[in-house]
Amino acid sequence: QVQLVESGGGSVQAGDSLRLSCAASGRTFSSYGMGWFRQAPGKEREFVAAISWSGGTRRYSNSVKDRFTISRDNAKNTVYLQMNSLKPEDTAVYYCAVTTLRISVLHSEYPYWGQGTRVTVSS
Numbered sequence: 001q002v003q004l005v006e007s008g009g010g011s012v013q014a015g016d017s018l019r020l021s022c023a024a025s026g027r028t029f030s031s032y033g034m035g036w037f038r039q040a041p042g043k044e045r046e047f048v049a050a051i052s053w054s055g056g057t058r059r060y061s062n063s064v065k066d067r068f069t070i071s072r073d074n075a076k077n078t079v080y081l082q083m084n085s086l087k088p089e090d091t092a093v094y095y096c097a098v099t100t101l102r103i104s105v106l107h108s109e110y111p112y113w114g115q116g117t118r119v120t121v122s123s
Contacts, residue, residue, distance in 0.1 A: 001027070001112075002024060002025070002026045002032075002098050003024065003025045003026045004022055004023070004024050004096050004098065004112060004113065004114035004115075005022065005023045005115070006020060006021065006022045006094065006095065006096050006114045006115065006116060006117040007020070007021050007022075007023075007117060008021050008117060009093075009094060009117030009118045009119045010118075010119065010120070011120040011121075012086055012119075012120070013121070013122055013123075014087055014088055014121055014122065014123050015085060015086065016121070017082070017083060017084045017085075017086065018083045018119060019081070019082050019083070020036070020083065020094055020096075020117060020119075021078055021079075021080055022034070022036075022078060022079045022080075022081075022096030022114055023076075023077060023078050024077045024078070024079070024098065025077060030053055030074035031053055032098045032099060032100060033050060033052050033053055033098070033099045033100075033101055033102050033104060034051050034053075034070075034072060034096065034097070034098055035048075035049065035050035035051075035096070035097050035098075035099065035104065035107075035110055036048040036049045036050070036070060036079075036081045036094060036095070036096055036097075037094070037095045037096075037097060037107055037110075038090075038092035038093065038094045038095065038119075039092055039093050039116075040089075040091060040092040040093075043092075045095070045107055046061065047059075047061050047105045047106070047107065048064055048068065048081070048094070049061070049068055049069075049070035049081060050070065050099075050105055051071065051072055051079065051103065052102050052103040053102060053103075055071065055072050055074075057102070057103050058070055059103060059105050061105075063089075064083075064090075067083065067084050067085045067086075068082065068083050068084070069081070069082040069084075070082075079096055081094070081096075083119070086121045087121060088121050088122065088123045089121075090119060090121050091119060091120050091121050092118075092119060093116040093117070093118050093119075094116060094117050094118075094119055095114055095115075096113075096114045097110035097112060097113045097114070098110060098111070098112040
């Protein structure tokens with residue numbers, strides 16, 4: 001079993017930055033791919049970013065590419081999402097998740113999820 005706890009969300013102005021963290025426990029964290037997804041009110045959950053177990057491979061959605069950076073620290077069992085140049089359309093609940101695959105952009109391939117952290121970006 002894997003437990004995930006996100007933190008770092010909040011309310012910011014457009015153009016600001018936030019860093020989300022996701023602390024994992026329960027299994028060998030370094031063996032799994034990790035991902036961030038988000039869900040805005042009235043919309044389906046969407047992929048944001050993913051990182052392989054080694055950190056050597058990263059994937060981003062087109063909407064956040066060049067603004068967000070995913071990273072991980074396996075010694076701390078933590079994955080991060082650095083979000084820069086935030087836009088109102090980034091407003092959502094952000095979830096981190098663990099996949100048993102090396103890396104994936106599909107939420108259906110992530111069996112373990114955190115409870116989410118809310119990000120609100122005002123114009």
